[in-house]
Amino acid sequence: MQAVVWLCISQGISMLINDIKKDFYQQLLDQRILLLVHCDVDAICTSAILQELFRGDHVLYTLIPIKGPDDLRQSFKDNVGLVRLVVLINCGISMDLVAELDPPDDVIIFVIDSQRPMDVNNVYNDGQVRIVTPVTAEDGVPPFSDLYRSDDSDSDSDAGESESGGEKRRRYDAAFLARRQDRRRWEERRDRLLAEYSQFSMYGDCSALLAYDLALRMSRDTSQLLWYGLVGLTEQLLLRKVEHQRYVLSAGHYQGQVARYGHQRDETTSADCLRLAFEQDLNLVLYRHWSLFDSLRFTPLVACQFKLFTFKGEKRLQEFLAELGLPLVQCRQKFASMDMALRGQVRDLIQAKAEKYLLDGVLYGAFQARLGFRQPLAAADVVHAMVALLENPDPHRSADDCFMDALSALDRRQEPLLRRGIGLAEKLAQVTCATVQSLLDMHQVISVGAFLYATVSDGEPNSHFFARPHCLTALAHFVLRAHVAGERSKRSRQLPLILTTPLGRDGGACLVVGVPPLSEQSPRNLFGKAFEKAAQRIRANITPRSFDGSVVEVQVDDRTRFVDALVSLLA
Amino acid sequence: MISPEEMEFLAEFGVLTIIPNFQQEQLYLIGGDVGPFRPALPVEVPVWLAVNLRQRSKCRIVPPDWMEVDRLQEKKEEEKNSAHFTPMPCEHYMELTQLIMDVAAGDVPRADQIRTIIKDIWDIRVAKLRSSVDAFLKSNSSYAKLDHLTLLELNTVRPFLNHSLDQLYRLKKDTYRSLTMDASRTS
Numbered sequence: 001m002q003a004v005v006w007l008c009i010s011q012g013i014s015m016l017i018n019d020i021k022k023d024f025y026q027q028l029l030d031q032r033i034l035l036l037v038h039c040d041v042d043a044i045c046t047s048a049i050l051q052e053l054f055r056g057d058h059v060l061y062t063l064i065p066i067k068g069p070d071d072l073r074q075s076f077k078d079n080v081g082l083v084r085l086v087v088l089i090n091c092g093i094s095m096d097l098v099a100e101l102d103p104p105d106d107v108i109i110f111v112i113d114s115q116r117p118m119d120v121n122n123v124y125n126d127g128q129v130r131i132v133t134p135v136t137a138e139d140g141v142p143p144f145s146d147l148y149r150s151d152d153s154d155s156d157s158d159a160g161e162s163e164s165g166g167e168k169r170r171r172y173d174a175a176f177l178a179r180r181q182d183r184r185r186w187e188e189r190r191d192r193l194l195a196e197y198s199q200f201s202m203y204g205d206c207s208a209l210l211a212y213d214l215a216l217r218m219s220r221d222t223s224q225l226l227w228y229g230l231v232g233l234t235e236q237l238l239l240r241k242v243e244h245q246r247y248v249l250s251a252g253h254y255q256g257q258v259a260r261y262g263h264q265r266d267e268t269t270s271a272d273c274l275r276l277a278f279e280q281d282l283n284l285v286l287y288r289h290w291s292l293f294d295s296l297r298f299t300p301l302v303a304c305q306f307k308l309f310t311f312k313g314e315k316r317l318q319e320f321l322a323e324l325g326l327p328l329v330q331c332r333q334k335f336a337s338m339d340m341a342l343r344g345q346v347r348d349l350i351q352a353k354a355e356k357y358l359l360d361g362v363l364y365g366a367f368q369a370r371l372g373f374r375q376p377l378a379a380a381d382v383v384h385a386m387v388a389l390l391e392n393p394d395p396h397r398s399a400d401d402c403f404m405d406a407l408s409a410l411d412r413r414q415e416p417l418l419r420r421g422i423g424l425a426e427k428l429a430q431v432t433c434a435t436v437q438s439l440l441d442m443h444q445v446i447s448v449g450a451f452l453y454a455t456v457s458d459g460e461p462n463s464h465f466f467a468r469p470h471c472l473t474a475l476a477h478f479v480l481r482a483h484v485a486g487e488r489s490k491r492s493r494q495l496p497l498i499l500t501t502p503l504g505r506d507g508g509a510c511l512v513v514g515v516p517p518l519s520e521q522s523p524r525n526l527f528g529k530a531f532e533k534a535a536q537r538i539r540a541n542i543t544p545r546s547f548d549g550s551v552v553e554v555q556v557d558d559r560t561r562f563v564d565a566l567v568s569l570l571a
Numbered sequence: 572m573i574s575p576e577e578m579e580f581l582a583e584f585g586v587l588t589i590i591p592n593f594q595q596e597q598l599y600l601i602g603g604d605v606g607p608f609r610p611a612l613p614v615e616v617p618v619w620l621a622v623n624l625r626q627r628s629k630c631r632i633v634p635p636d637w638m639e640v641d642r643l644q645e646k647k648e649e650e651k652n653s654a655h656f657t658p659m660p661c662e663h664y665m666e667l668t669q670l671i672m673d674v675a676a677g678d679v680p681r682a683d684q685i686r687t688i689i690k691d692i693w694d695i696r697v698a699k700l701r702s703s704v705d706a707f708l709k710s711n712s713s714y715a716k717l718d719h720l721t722l723l724e725l726n727t728v729r730p731f732l733n734h735s736l737d738q739l740y741r742l743k744k745d746t747y748r749s750l751t752m753d754a755s756r757t758s
Contacts, residue, residue, distance in 0.1 A: 056627035
């Protein structure tokens, strides 16, 4: 690990990509590429865009889905023998790639990743690892001189001193001691900087829009590629990876592109072309494909605001709908079969009453796509469908099949697959709500001082739905929100939540996830480092299941000690 | 019988104008030389190359002159009013429309209307073909001449017409033979 100190100092500058077309894409042409893509929606969108570009340039590539850090190491080892260029998408930037993957000398690794913090060894690597995502001042990477320095003189003198006799040692005492003290101070400062830097894990700009910018630079952009990019951006918002303001900023930027495609066409252009639009839309889960009533019930924001887990909650929801002027019978039907007049007004009606019922956040700027004469499809719907397809609990679909399903669902010509995804997403939303209900009913969310702790019991019928990172994180967010809404005290707003769920039928392991508290505006997650430290304390083996470390697999026997260690750590 | 895929292949030998967005030197192909390609400057290429480049988002296709709503509308009126077939603007109008609409519907102004008009023209011509075949059979003549029929339309009737004419011949032959046999028996 300390080999990092002896890094090639003559560089002193980081191998970052300045010109994405020349330094990244042109290097990939005429070569066989290995694409390692993380199993999340943003990465899938990025790989869809890159695949489209590769198809146009006849580039041969191998695509491998990656589920977690272990998967990355294994797949890299298995497949690196055939290629000299590897592209990692949304995986690996927070681990020291050269040390962990041990690539052969002639292999170059390009990394496109929206996760932060970036491991400093990747940023200051001398050319084998090249980071395509722009590194900005916002990331706060400590400067090179604070992290590495050439200590040749020191070490030589150390070695010299220990070999020679005691006489010489006494003569160089003062200078030697001063140097050693200086070095120790420098090392302490370095450790402190690194600890501060890597304490919180968060997300930066989405990778899919970076890939779209690449296509734009090469004049090979189409509205289809922009749509993929926007789905990736919406995923960051919906899965709470970035805060709302950041989404609004990016959305505003790309709205210009959407408008540009809109201007290129007029009313005579064929209806078969993809039309994109940006407008205020309701933040209700899949409301266009479901009935309005169901979608209101299963959206976390609305469910927690109306306290739908209590007895009076349902009545309050019905009151709300009555006040809007929407007949209950119509609301229970599928949205597409509601009266056309009512359907058009739903958004405005809810907007008018949103303040009174404290539903802020129910409207947001959303991107929609229209193809042919069908109903418009919101980017949020595609995100939900893809997450559901990706984390399909069906035991007959392997992880690779699920990945390919999610990738194909992006293509708008694969309509049946998207429909299936939406059906699965509806089921997932229902199951999540039911699990939250049962957790709250049985008062299984307990406060242990520094955080809230909840367990999905083994007997829970739908626990197999949550044996995957995204679903589990979504459940955790929902549980936290519902618990805080139900509590009278304001204290629970500041507490983060740790949720565990059983993994596998034999009950040997469980999956643990930590989510930040509601009062935190920015979604910074400190559980990556916290879990690692707690595991070190109890000397147990935990396997990280996500790259930011907030989802880990723990043996059931170690679970109690693990939680105790966390309590003492975070107190 | 030529299959539709083969006819589409033959249609791809035509020439289309494209506007590339890349730069490349002249291509020396067996069928002829193509290029050089300069961004935003129109260049004439074979249809197969135009379709391939469009699929790779490397160019924009300029629709051929005849693919315009007003001209096609006139053609349709002409076809409707005439009892015979009128000459078509392009030998492979149906295949070309299909190819261009598949990859570059956004490049063609009023593409939906054009598609409808081309389909109407096709329907009119195929209906005329059917009625002329019918008239040919009823009139018992030994040959018919059709001008300005395109390959695709011809191949819609070719297998059926040949086969049924053979059948008719066989039936007539047997009827003739049995009649003459009866006649020779009674005489």
